[in-house]
Amino acid sequence: MGVLIHKDFEFIIQGITGREAVNFTRECLEYGSKVVGGVTPGKGGRDVYGVPVYDTVREITAQRKVDGAIITVPLAFAPDAAFEAIDAGIKLIVIITEGIPRRDASQIVEYANIHGARVIGPNCLGLIIPDVCRFGSLGGPAVDCRKAFKPGVVGVMSRSGGMTTEICNALSGAGLGESTAISIGGDPVIGSTYTDLMPLFEADEDTKAVVIYSEPGGSTEAELAQWSVDNKSRLPIVAFVAGRFMDEMPGMSFGHAGTIVEKKLDSPADKIRRMRDAGISVADEIGDIPKLVKERIGA
Amino acid sequence: MRLYEFEAKRVLAKHRIPVAPQKLANTAAEAEAAATELGGPVTLRAQVLSPKLLKAGSVESAATPAEAAKKAAKLLDLDDGGRKPKGVLVLKKVDAGADYSLAVTYDGTRKLPVMIAATVPGNVEDIADQHPGKVARRHFSALLPFSDYTAKELVSSLGIKGAELTRLTGVVSRLARLFLDYDLTQANIPSLARLADGSFAARDCYMDMEVEGRARQGAILAELGIADDDTRAVREPTAFETAGKKIDDDDPRGIVGPVVEFDGNIGLVIGAGGGSLTLTDAVIKAGGRPANYAAIGGNPSVGKAVALTKLVLSKPGVEKIAVMSNVVSNTRADLVARGVIKAIVEMGFEPKDKIAIFRVPGAWEADAVKILKKYGVDYCDRTVSISEAAKRAVEKIGA
Amino acid sequence: MAMFIRVDVDQAIVAKTEGLAAKLVEVCPVKIFAPGSNNGVQVVEANVDECTLCDLCMRASPDGVKVVKLYEH
Numbered sequence: 001m002g003v004l005i006h007k008d009f010e011f012i013i014q015g016i017t018g019r020e021a022v023n024f025t026r027e028c029l030e031y032g033s034k035v036v037g038g039v040t041p042g043k044g045g046r047d048v049y050g051v052p053v054y055d056t057v058r059e060i061t062a063q064r065k066v067d068g069a070i071i072t073v074p075l076a077f078a079p080d081a082a083f084e085a086i087d088a089g090i091k092l093i094v095i096i097t098e099g100i101p102r103r104d105a106s107q108i109v110e111y112a113n114i115h116g117a118r119v120i121g122p123n124c125l126g127l128i129i130p131d132v133c134r135f136g137s138l139g140g141p142a143v144d145c146r147k148a149f150k151p152g153v154v155g156v157m158s159r160s161g162g163m164t165t166e167i168c169n170a171l172s173g174a175g176l177g178e179s180t181a182i183s184i185g186g187d188p189v190i191g192s193t194y195t196d197l198m199p200l201f202e203a204d205e206d207t208k209a210v211v212i213y214s215e216p217g218g219s220t221e222a223e224l225a226q227w228s229v230d231n232k233s234r235l236p237i238v239a240f241v242a243g244r245f246m247d248e249m250p251g252m253s254f255g256h257a258g259t260i261v262e263k264k265l266d267s268p269a270d271k272i273r274r275m276r277d278a279g280i281s282v283a284d285e286i287g288d289i290p291k292l293v294k295e296r297i298g299a
Numbered sequence: 300m301r302l303y304e305f306e307a308k309r310v311l312a313k314h315r316i317p318v319a320p321q322k323l324a325n326t327a328a329e330a331e332a333a334a335t336e337l338g339g340p341v342t343l344r345a346q347v348l349s350p351k352l353l354k355a356g357s358v359e360s361a362a363t364p365a366e367a368a369k370k371a372a373k374l375l376d377l378d379d380g381g382r383k384p385k386g387v388l389v390l391k392k393v394d395a396g397a398d399y400s401l402a403v404t405y406d407g408t409r410k411l412p413v414m415i416a417a418t419v420p421g422n423v424e425d426i427a428d429q430h431p432g433k434v435a436r437r438h439f440s441a442l443l444p445f446s447d448y449t450a451k452e453l454v455s456s457l458g459i460k461g462a463e464l465t466r467l468t469g470v471v472s473r474l475a476r477l478f479l480d481y482d483l484t485q486a487n488i489p490s491l492a493r494l495a496d497g498s499f500a501a502r503d504c505y506m507d508m509e510v511e512g513r514a515r516q517g518a519i520l521a522e523l524g525i526a527d528d529d530t531r532a533v534r535e536p537t538a539f540e541t542a543g544k545k546i547d548d549d550d551p552r553g554i555v556g557p558v559v560e561f562d563g564n565i566g567l568v569i570g571a572g573g574g575s576l577t578l579t580d581a582v583i584k585a586g587g588r589p590a591n592y593a594a595i596g597g598n599p600s601v602g603k604a605v606a607l608t609k610l611v612l613s614k615p616g617v618e619k620i621a622v623m624s625n626v627v628s629n630t631r632a633d634l635v636a637r638g639v640i641k642a643i644v645e646m647g648f649e650p651k652d653k654i655a656i657f658r659v660p661g662a663w664e665a666d667a668v669k670i671l672k673k674y675g676v677d678y679c680d681r682t683v684s685i686s687e688a689a690k691r692a693v694e695k696i697g698a
Numbered sequence: 699m700a701m702f703i704r705v706d707v708d709q710a711i712v713a714k715t716e717g718l719a720a721k722l723v724e725v726c727p728v729k730i731f732a733p734g735s736n737n738g739v740q741v742v743e744a745n746v747d748e749c750t751l752c753d754l755c756m757r758a759s760p761d762g763v764k765v766v767k768l769y770e771h
Contacts, residue, residue: 019552019727020598020629022752098597101482101512102405106441109410125628140628140662147681148626148661160573162596165661166625169681186572188484189410215576218407243576245583251301251350251533253510254557254576254592262350263424285584286577287684600728601747637702637747644701666751670702670769 002129002180003155003200003207004092004118005068009133012037012066012090014057014081015073016048020096020137024072025049030142031134036064039081057088068092068135070126078122079104086115094136095121095191105189112191119191125161125183130172138183139165152177154293155201155235157194158213159186159220163242166286167213174290176299179206188217194224202233208297209236211289214271216243217262221271225278236296237280238289244268300508300531303346303385306523307506311488313522314477316470319492319500320391330371333389334364340392341367345374345384349533352379380534390502395492398502400426401471402487403478411438414453414475416467420490433457441479447472462497470499481519482512539614543593546606553599553630555607563588565696566617568608568639570624570659571596574685578623581689586698590617598629604638609646612653619655621692626681627661635659636667640674651675655695658688700746704766705730705755711762713737718759725754 015021016038026049028035035051037060044055054060057069069085071078071093078097085093086108093112100108100122112119120127126136130149138161139145148165150172158164161183168181182197184190194212201207214221221239228237246254247267264270272282281292293299302310308318322333323346334341345357359374361367371387398420406413417426417434427434437453439445450471454464470491478486483506490502508516530536536544543558554571565587569575575594582589591614593607611620622639624630636657640650657671660681671678679688712718719739722731728748734740755763 022727023598023629099511101509102484103412103441103479103482103509103512106405106410106412110440110442137629140631144662144664145628158573160576160625162570162625162627162630163573163577165628166574166577166685169626169660170684173682188407189405190407191410193408195408213573215573220407223408240577242573242580244580246576251348252559254559254579254594265424285581285684285686287686631750634750641701641747663751666767666769669767673769 001204001206002132003197003204004127004180004182005129005133005135007132008034009067009135010034010036010065011068011070011135012039012057012060013051014039014069014071014085016040016051016053017043017046018072021072022048024137025051027137027139027141027145028134031145033134036060036066057084057090061088061090066090068094070094070096070136072096075099079108082108082119083111086112086117091117093117093119093191094124094126095119095185096124096126096137098123100187102187102189105187109189109191120182121185121187121190123187124185124190125164127180127182129180130178136183138181148172149181150177153179153206153208153297155179155204155207155210156181156212157184157197157210158182159184159215160213160242161186163213167211167240167289170286171211171290171293174294176290176293179204186215193220195220195227198224198227198231198233198235201235207235209238209293211293212237212239214239214241216246216268217266219265222265222274225274225280228278228280236293238283238292238296239275239280240283240286240289241268241271300510300513301348302506302508302523303348304344304504305346305386305388306525307504308501309523310477310481310506310519311501311504314473316473317498317500318504319393319502322389323386324371324389325386327368327372327375330387330389331364331368334361334367337389337391342390342392343367343370343374344388344390345377345379346386346388347377347379347384348382348531349380352377357384380532382535393492393494393500393502396495397493399467399491399493400487400489401474401491402485403475403483404485406438409438412441412475412478413438414450414471416453416457416471418457422489423487439475445472445476445479450475463493466497466499482509482516483507484509539591539610542610543607546603546610549606550600550603553595553603554597555593555595555599555603557592557594558607558610559592560614561589561591563590564616564618565692566590566611566614566620567593568604568611568620568622569594570627570630574625577625577685578689581686582621582693584686585690585693587689587693587696588698590614595635596630598631599634599638601634601638601641604635605642605645608639608642612642612646619653619696621655621689621696622657622659623685623688623692624659624661625685627659629662631663632659632661632667633663633670636670640670640676656688656692658683658685700743700768702768703746703749704768705741705746705749706764706766707739707741708762709734709738712739712759715759715762718762721758722755722763725758727752727754731755
């Protein structure tokens with residue numbers, strides 16, 4: 001099972017001819033994902049490792065079912081690409097592009113909501129159900145990806161793409177594996193937060209626990225803490241909060257766009273306190289995460 | 300990117316949100332003249348960016364122009380993260396029939412902009428903690444054209460009626476519109492006074508413009524006289540940091556940054572985003588003192604890794620570097636290995652003498668291992684955790 | 699000098715095939731090839747270590763181009 005994607009999930013890549021997109025198109029194909037088309041305006045008619053390239057999304061959706069789209073176009077064109085995918089009826093959209101201003105991100109998410117579509121990201125690497133479907137650029141080349149991600153019982157959500165792989169690598173190494181791993185994005189406004197996704201993991205019988213990676217900035221951890229108190233979830237949650245050194249450096253920006261301590265709610269210390277109060281286990285080191293998960297699920 | 304208070308107030312005035320009587324002074328003499336002209340007791344606010352100073356130490360009161368001059372001299376001499384204050388704002392103390400606070404920001408939970416109003420002055424977040432009954436919120440769309448009725452609903456929900464309702468609705472609407480128009484992430488009026496004639500005037504204001512939105516805000520930035528290279532960091536960038544930014548600007552392939560200088564001895568060439576946060580925490584937890592924060596990611600070119608390595612290794616006091624990352628996906632271990640080794644060889648050193656630890660597992664790690672072996676550099680694979688790698692780096696380099 | 703990669707080009711083969719030189723210039727994502735004299739290509743030494751091992755040049759000309767990893771020898 002797992003969430004959001006499945007073995008027959010068919011998707012397109014908008015911006016498929018870019019330097020990074022070419023790379024991960026090959027990686028997704030080698031992993032066994034069904035990449036059914038790509039879009040780069042002006043480059044219709046070409047192909048990338050056998051995947052046909054079109055000028056518009058509708059040229060693809062007019063002739064076949066498309067379950068998802070990955071947007072990895074240059075910053076200036078990203079909102080437009082998202083609106084194009086939403087209007088073409090695509091229901092799951094991963095936005096990899098980094099640096100999209102909040103106003104645009106908010107517009108994209110609102111438009112998606114109106115049309116019943118879900119957005120993952122921006123500023124993320126997508127998601128993966130190990131050995132079933134990879135929808136994005138998590139894990140790198142298929143051979144390296146298979147080392148880090150193994151089928152298993154933990155649902156992973158991470159504000160950092162890189163740390164998604166690091167955490168899954170630790171879980172896989174400990175024999176726990178992942179049901180689905182989602183890089184949710186490092187920006188202050190993202191399409192799907194922890195609490196938006198928790199009900200999906202809750203309904204997924206493969207998932208026995210959830211691990212989240214979080215950072216300074218934003219209210220999404222406070223929101224998750226509140227959610228845990230309000231909903232008596234069957235799933236234990238283990239969290240890791242990076243950037244503790246930033247508590248001493250208010251106003252300085254590190255890492256992602258959303259990573260800044262401006263308010264009390266932003267600080268790692270406040271996030272850790274709220275989550276612990278809500279019964280979420282907070283790991284001090286990445287290496288402690290598998291042990292805490294095992295304790296919580298009694299494995 | 301923080302605007303100075305006097306700039307934020309210029310933006311308010313431009314959009315017909317009145318500002319309480321004030322003058323910007325750049326010298327003690329100007330402050331004295333301003334106090335004389337405004338008449339009566341005044342408040343003096345140093346125009347600073349450092350969060351510490353904004354919290355405390357940048358505001359004074361003066362009963363007379365002479366006192367204003369003395370206090371202004373003191374405020375103008377503050378150290379604002381390596382800068383001097385950009386003047387002192389001299390504000391007339393005005394009597395208010397009522398004092399409200401307004402804020403517009405983004406709510407990451409609802410993914411929408413939100414207007415917040417309170418019937419008392421201050422920081423709306425603190426007010427919400429202490430007097431939740433005195434605060435109201437109203438989300439609005441960034442997609443659809445702004446409708447004034449949403450501001451009216453907000454004001455009305457605070458129990459405000461009559462002429463005050465319509466006047467305040469106008470202020471809130473204008474604030475929400477300019478918030479969207481200028482790519483602000485915060486537009487706050489912590490003190491909005493209702494004057495004797497029933498009109499409103501902002502006594503305090505601060506705004507943050509989103510760095511990512513700056514490129515399309517050239518017009519207002521030019522109007523405010525904010526130069527392209529004015530980053531409004533909480534402290535002035537050091538030469539090391541400026542050099543780091545240049546490396547990033549010179550080559551669009553991948554990301555090096557932010558580069559931040561610390562005062563320790565452990566040179567860090569570490570994985571971007573979350574990995575670098577986690578690694579920096581781990582080095583500090585292991586008792587180490589980082590010389591810098593220099594995140595590298597987004598699959599940087601070899602040249603970019605060369606430039607960053609040279610920068611870090613040329614920092615005085617840095618003998619060795621720790622090259623560490625989370626398990627990489629798009630950034631390639633082999634290209635990072637090529638970059639750091641090339642830099643060290645070009646500087647005339649032996650890679651094995653300068654690289655304390657290399658822990659970059661993931662994409663293309665097999666090639667990275669071959670490169671490192673050829674140059675005799677120790678390599679940690681993915682079974683060595685981030686914490687363990689950081690500990691080894693601290694042991695090898697010394698705290 | 700490049701430390702990690704060497705690109706060997708058989709200019710005679712490249713020159714023989716119409717459009718191959720231009721194709722090599724186009725496919726390389728890191729600009730290792732530049733148009734050369736007599737229908738050939740020039741190897742841009744400064745870019746050789748940037749090679750991403752994408753193999754696109756070798757696919758374009760299996761006989762004419764060879765990318766050698768110096769760290770394997």
